[in-house]
Amino acid sequence: MNVPAPAHLLSLATASPSHSMRQDEVLEAATQLFDGRFPQFERMAPVFKHAGVLTRQLAMPVEWYLQPRTWPERSAVYDEVALDLFCEAARRALDEAGLTGAEIDVIVTVSSTGLSTPSLQARAIARMGFRPDAAGIPVFGLGCAGGATGLGLAARLATAQPGCRVLLVCVELCSVAFRMEDFSKVDIISTAIFGDGAAACVLSTGADGFAAVAGYAEHTWPDTLDIMGWRVRPDGLAVVLARALPPFVRKEIRLAMERMLASQGLTVEDVDRFICHPGGMKVIEAIEGAFGLGQGALDRERDVLADHGNMSSPTVLFALDRIRQAGLPRRSVVTAMGPGFTTSTVTLAA
Structure with a gap:
């Protein structure tokens, strides 16, 4: 019985939005928003100091988050910024692997912080030079588990078709879910720990990787x-x-x-x-x-x-x-x- 060749990780790259905030700046903004509107904020404020977060990168400037936002507004930011991060992380991963977009056979996109139809992969075709016959697999709903689950899925796909090249891209805009109404303790904790970013890697059985x-x-x-x-x-x-x-x-x-x-x-x-x-x-x-x-x-x-x-x-x-x-x-x-x-x-x- 022939044992399938294992999938190898040929590259790995990350990307972050350009808007960065220190944790003390986040706490200051949160105090302006929550204090007086959420009675338990003062008691919960220490979570910002004990969260282990010193800085983070956000999809938009801080001023954007200080106004109520509709779902269409959030979706528009997701479509634009998530696509930019998708392409940046993917391009870096392809460059490290010595490949072009046209050499990718399968694209797995993992994201749970926004809904995009057409998918991010479809929106990225022109920028990335993906082939028209490349298979696109958007995956929603995995949340924080998506990086590991997506990596396992990409490896399965690479093993199932020996020699094919699979691009995995995980991109999330957690900050776009920030809300100014109907506050809860969970919203305070989320504000203290979540940021935005993307990561991508290329897998294949056709070459050795790291x-x-x-x-x-x-x-x-x-x-x-x-x-x-x-x-x-x-x-x-x-x-x-x-x-x-x-x-x-x-x-x-x-x-x-x-x-x-x-x-x-x-x-x-x-x-x-x-x-x-x-x-x-x-x-x-x-x-x-x-x-x-x-x-x-x-x-x-x-x-x-x-x-x-x-x-x-x-x-x-x-x-x-x-x-x-x-x-x-x-x-x-x-x-x-x-x-x-x-x-x-x-x-x-x-």
């Missing part, structure tokens, strides 16, 4: 739909984020990881480095505790959170990029959690 995809797995917990996701509001999408997430991760993630790795003949101890989505400081600490890594072990993840905030799906690929620049170990596992409630893993062999 890592091979050795396996992938997912796990969805039953009766957990209320932990994370979106609510549809008249003015756009509103975030759902349960306060119980860090305790849930601390309690549940180890067993789920053991089961996912067991399907590949591995144990937690066989992994040299877990490359995790830094959803927030408390989540990072919960993961370190659950895996027995020691506080501070997820150092690159902390760095990404500090420099960019939680960008949803591309964030774990930002962490992977930093770790691969420092030197990937022999075996690593890319992992992220998102709505469902789901965790996804991709095992890499360097």
